Structure formats: C-alpha cells, structure tokens
Amino acid sequence: MTKTTVCVTGLNAADSPAPGLAVLRSLHESGLGYRHIGISYGVLDAGNYMSGLVSACYLTPYPNTGPDALLSRIAEINKTEKIDVILPTLDSELDNYIKIEAELRYLGIKLLLPLKDSLALRDKPTLAEKIPTDIIKTPDTVRISDVSALRDAADKLGFPLLVKGQYYEAYAAYSPEEAVGWFYKLASQWGVPVIAQNMIAGEEMNVAGLAKRGKLYGAVAMKKLFLTDKGKAWSGVTIRNEKILEMTRRLIQFLNWDGGFELEFIVENKTQEIYLIEMNPRFPAWIYLATAAGINMPAMHVRLALGEHVEPKTEYEVGKVFIRHARDEIVPMAAMESLSTTGMIAHAAPSSPNPFSQREKGRPKTPLPLGEGQGVRVARASVFAQG
Amino acid sequence: MELNKIKNLALSETGFLFDPATGNTFTLNESAVFILKALKNGMQQREIADSLTSEFEVTATQANEDVSDALLQLREAGLVSAGAK
Numbered sequence: 001m002t003k004t005t006v007c008v009t010g011l012n013a014a015d016s017p018a019p020g021l022a023v024l025r026s027l028h029e030s031g032l033g034y035r036h037i038g039i040s041y042g043v044l045d046a047g048n049y050m051s052g053l054v055s056a057c058y059l060t061p062y063p064n065t066g067p068d069a070l071l072s073r074i075a076e077i078n079k080t081e082k083i084d085v086i087l088p089t090l091d092s093e094l095d096n097y098i099k100i101e102a103e104l105r106y107l108g109i110k111l112l113l114p115l116k117d118s119l120a121l122r123d124k125p126t127l128a129e130k131i132p133t134d135i136i137k138t139p140d141t142v143r144i145s146d147v148s149a150l151r152d153a154a155d156k157l158g159f160p161l162l163v164k165g166q167y168y169e170a171y172a173a174y175s176p177e178e179a180v181g182w183f184y185k186l187a188s189q190w191g192v193p194v195i196a197q198n199m200i201a202g203e204e205m206n207v208a209g210l211a212k213r214g215k216l217y218g219a220v221a222m223k224k225l226f227l228t229d230k231g232k233a234w235s236g237v238t239i240r241n242e243k244i245l246e247m248t249r250r251l252i253q254f255l256n257w258d259g260g261f262e263l264e265f266i267v268e269n270k271t272q273e274i275y276l277i278e279m280n281p282r283f284p285a286w287i288y289l290a291t292a293a294g295i296n297m298p299a300m301h302v303r304l305a306l307g308e309h310v311e312p313k314t315e316y317e318v319g320k321v322f323i324r325h326a327r328d329e330i331v332p333m334a335a336m337e338s339l340s341t342t343g344m345i346a347h348a349a350p351s352s353p354n355p356f357s358q359r360e361k362g363r364p365k366t367p368l369p370l371g372e373g374q375g376v377r378v379a380r381a382s383v384f385a386q387g
Numbered sequence: 388m389e390l391n392k393i394k395n396l397a398l399s400e401t402g403f404l405f406d407p408a409t410g411n412t413f414t415l416n417e418s419a420v421f422i423l424k425a426l427k428n429g430m431q432q433r434e435i436a437d438s439l440t441s442e443f444e445v446t447a448t449q450a451n452e453d454v455s456d457a458l459l460q461l462r463e464a465g466l467v468s469a470g471a472k
Contacts, residue, residue, distance in 0.1 A: 223410025
C-alpha cells in the first residue's frame with residue numbers, strides 16, 4: 001500500500017523560526033507512517049537538509065509571485081511525489097493556497113484551509129473592529145495610513161502605544177517622535193496601514209489550536225517564559241486557563257475557522273482582564289510543545305484534511321516546558337548544489353526514528369545529476385549566483 | 388479564601404511551586420511550604436499559626452506574624468485572592 005504523502009511548508013529555522021520543522025517533528029512522532037515532503041523558499045532553509053524529517057524537499061517560488069506560479073510548481077512536484085495533503089505553515093502563503101485550492105483538489109491534493117472571509121476577518125485591525133466584545137476583548141486599535149492619522153491616534157490612545165506592521169513586527173513608542181519613527185520603518189517594510197494599539201501591561205499567554213468549520217478539535221495554552229529581542233518565545237510552559245480556552249472556543253466559532261491557528265492574549269496586570277492581541281492563521285513554531293503535552297494537532301490536521309473522523313481532544317499535560325535551541329547543521333556542498341541547480345533534494349530513508357537524537361545518521365544521498373533532476377530549475381535558488 | 392485556586396497549585400516537597408493557570412513558578416522556604424500546604428488543606432490563619440508553634444520552635448506571636456507575612460506575599464504573587472485571611 002502506498003504511503004500517504006504529506007507536504008509541509010515553512011522550513012526556515014532562523015532566530016524567528018517558521019513552524020514547519022515543529023509540524024514535521026509532530027507528524028514524525030504521530031505513528032501514522034506518512035511520507036513527508038518539504039516545500040521551502042530558500043536553499044539555506046535548514047529543514048531542507050533534515051533527512052530524518054523529510055524524504056525530499058522542493059524549492060517553490062516566493063508567495064509574492066502569485067497563485068499561478070505556485071500551482072504550476074506544485075503540479076510539477078506532484079508528478080513525482082503524488083502528494084495527498086499540503087499543510088501550509090506561513091501566513092503569507094495562505095492567500096495563494098486558498099486561490100488554488102480547487103485546482104489542487106482536482107490534482108488529488110487535499111488541504112484544510114480557512115475560508116477567504118474568515119481569513120480576512122482575523123486580520124489585525126478588522127478583528128478589533130468586528131468582533132463583539134462579549135466574545136473577546138481587544139485593545140483599542142486604529143489603522144494608520146499617514147503621519148497625521150498617527151498623531152490623531154496617539155491623542156486617542158495615549159502613550160505608551162504599540163505601533164505594528166500589518167503582517168509582522170511591533171514596537172513600543174513612548175513619545176510622538178518615536179511613534180513616527182516606527183511608523184515609517186513599518187510602512188516601508190510591510191506597507192500601510194500600520195496599526196496603532198493601546199499598550200496593555202500584563203502577562204502574555206498564547207493558545208495553539210486546530211478547528212474545522214468553527215469546531216475546536218484541540219487547543220493548548222502556553223505562557224512564554226523567555227523571549228527573544230523580537231518578542232518570540234524561546235522558552236514556554238503549558239498552562240491551563242479555562243477563561244482563555246473558553247474565549248478561544250467562542251472566537252473560533254465566530255470566525256467559522258478551519259485549520260491551525262495561534263491566539264496571542266495578554267492578561268492585564270492591573271485588572272486581570274484578558275485581551276486578544278492578535279490571531280495568527282497557522283500553527284505556531286512552538287506547536288511541538290502541544291504535541292509533547294498530549295495533543296498532536298499537526299497529525300489531527302492531516303487526518304481532518306483527508307476527511308477522516310477525528311475526536312476533539314482537550315486534555316493535555318500542564319507544566320510541560322520547552323526550551324528552544326539553535327544548532328549548526330553540517331551540510332555537504334553536494335546537497336546545496338542539488339537544491340540550487342535542480343530545485344529539489346532527495347534524502348535516503350531515515351535510519352533513525354528520532355532525527356533530533358541521532359542527527360549524524362541519514363545524511364542526504366548523492367544528489368541527482370545536473371540537468372536530469374526531478375525538480376525544475378529555480379533561478380533565484382542558486383547560492384553561487386550571489387557573488 | 389479562593390480554595391480552588393490554591394488546590395490547583397502544584398507544590399513539591401522541595402518548595403518549588405508552579406501555578407498552572409499563569410505558568411508562574413516560585414521557590415518557597417520551609418515555613419512557606421508548611422503554610423501553603425495548610426491553606427491547601429483548608430485551614431484558617433489562626434489554625435495554621437497554632438500548627439506552626441507545635442511544629443517549629445516559635446512563639447505564638449511570631450507564628451501569627453509569619454502566617455500574616457506569608458499570606459501577604461502569596462497575595463502579592465497572585466496565588467491567593469486579595470481578600471484571603
């Protein structure tokens with residue numbers, strides 16, 4: 001019987017890692033026996049070379065090249081890999097995948113994606129404007145398209161306030177000058193609108209979850225114990241906060257959500273009121289903590305995408321701690337060459353069941369000969385072209 | 388006293404305390420462990436002070452002060468409700 005092939009995206013593992021590796025690690029430990037394929041955007045994404053987690057990796061065009069290029073590339077990969085499920089893990093990919101979902105289904109590839117309207121509704125400022133406060137409270141939020149609007153917003157919100165990019169990054173501003181500086185930085189990087197938000201002093205708590213048609217199939221709450229300078233969790237612990245879990249259930253139902261998600265809450269020190277800061281439309285990079293605590297949501301996600309019956313799971317181990325670390329992977333130049341010149345790399349079958357404990361085994365096998373690879377040539381992928 | 392909250396606190400024999408609702412951790416000294424265990428068992432401040440005098444070599448006045456201090460610190464840490472006595 002042919003193994004189910006699951007394709008996972010987001011294999012970058014820099015200081016603010018993508019969730020792909022944690023998703024793959026969860027799938028690997030699920031015991032479901034899937035074959036795992038990686039889709040990445042760069043030759044230097046570490047996940048490309050983790051032969052214990054992926055059988056092969058393929059480069060794909062960046063999301064800003066649009067849905068047609070993505071569909072064409074996946075159709076090409078599918079000729080070799082016969083993909084059953086794709087599990088996207090990056091915010092920026094979702095629009096494209098939603099647009100080509102019907103075509104992918106025609107190719108036999110299944111996904112569990114949020115509806116276009118649900119995705120639009122969870123957008124930072126929209127969520128704050130549209131969600132009823134009896135479901136969830138959000139900090140006062142204002143869209144800013146120019147500096148004069150920022151001054152008006154500052155008058156309304158007061159200082160300190162948070163200035164946020166529409167996709168990523170947030171900075172605290174303690175004065176009008178500082179706010180203007182952050183506005184220009186974020187507008188140039190992520191475009192407008194930039195978002196100004198009331199800054200709430202409190203403790204951050206996050207929830208990773210999975211839903212289908214607004215029904216919650218799993219949710220695990222985590223308190224960040226240690227943050228990077230970008231505010232990302234480098235260490236955290238599973239917690240049980242019934243109020244937050246109930247808010248999660250209500251929000252997901254309101255959004256009629258499908259797929260993985262992460263909710264970022266803050267519990268205000270002064271009042272103990274709980275506010276939703278933002279919602280990410282995919283699993284977080286710490287999703288393996290949820291798996292270790294007893295709810296393997298990536299595995300449930302794949303099963304739901306395949307149309308299987310999945311029982312919701314709400315019980316998990318509280319007090320489970322994760323501590324992230326970075327390590328240097330040693331990669332043969334031949335492996336980079338394969339990815340750079342053919343757009344793909346195939347790995348030998350993993351010899352170790354746990355790639356994190358015995359990384360020395362299962363090195364990439366000899367790459368395909370130049371020009372005869374199964375992958376297509378991707379011009380931007382060449383590391384040798386960077387001078 | 389918010390008994391449910393206190394009962395959910397995970398307290399080890401070494402004095403390591405984990406609050407599963409917030410994720411916060413604390414290290415307690417021997418007498419604080421004694422007092423928190425007593426609170427988890429539903430004892431009131433007066434009873435705890437009496438137990439302290441029989442368990443440790445302290446006067447009744449000192450025991451009362453210790454329990455009051457411990458309660459104050461537990462309140463400040465958000466481990467017992469503000470009205471706890």
